Amino acid sequence: MADDAIDAAGNSPCQSCGACCSYSENWPRFTIEDDTQLDLIPAQFVNARQSGMRCEGDRCSALSGKIGEATRCVVYAVRPDVCRTCQPGDAECAMARRRHGLPLIASAQPD
Ligand code: SF4
Ligand code: SF4
Numbered sequence: 001m002a003d004d005a006i007d008a009a010g011n012s013p014c015q016s017c018g019a020c021c022s023y024s025e026n027w028p029r030f031t032i033e034d035d036t037q038l039d040l041i042p043a044q045f046v047n048a049r050q051s052g053m054r055c056e057g058d059r060c061s062a063l064s065g066k067i068g069e070a071t072r073c074v075v076y077a078v079r080p081d082v083c084r085t086c087q088p089g090d091a092e093c094a095m096a097r098r099r100h101g102l103p104l105i106a107s108a109q110p111d
Pocket of ligand 1: 001002013014015017018019020021086087088089092093094096097105
């Protein structure tokens, strides 16, 4: 779920999606975060191995709402780094949206 994909009206395609937050029980994993950053994520959303977010099936436990309609990350301000890099229209976005039967988003990034 991206943070810089918000348009002038304050809307992001991510707000009616959430597909990349429900893609794999092994995602998202922590990568470059330091202990101070990880301590900000409420413990109930972190997995037992402290290696990533806790998932319920393939779905991140911090994802609220209905995929493809209206979703929200309840730890948005402190979410892991990998969540910040997924951008609407990129390859990961396309993979996730395809899995959920959602139409693909045109990439805003140059080829
Ligand atoms: S799959 Fe794409 S549009 Fe959907 S939440 Fe992730 S980055 Fe946003
Ligand atoms: S932490 Fe937030 S942005 Fe990251 S996968 Fe979970 S719900 Fe999505």
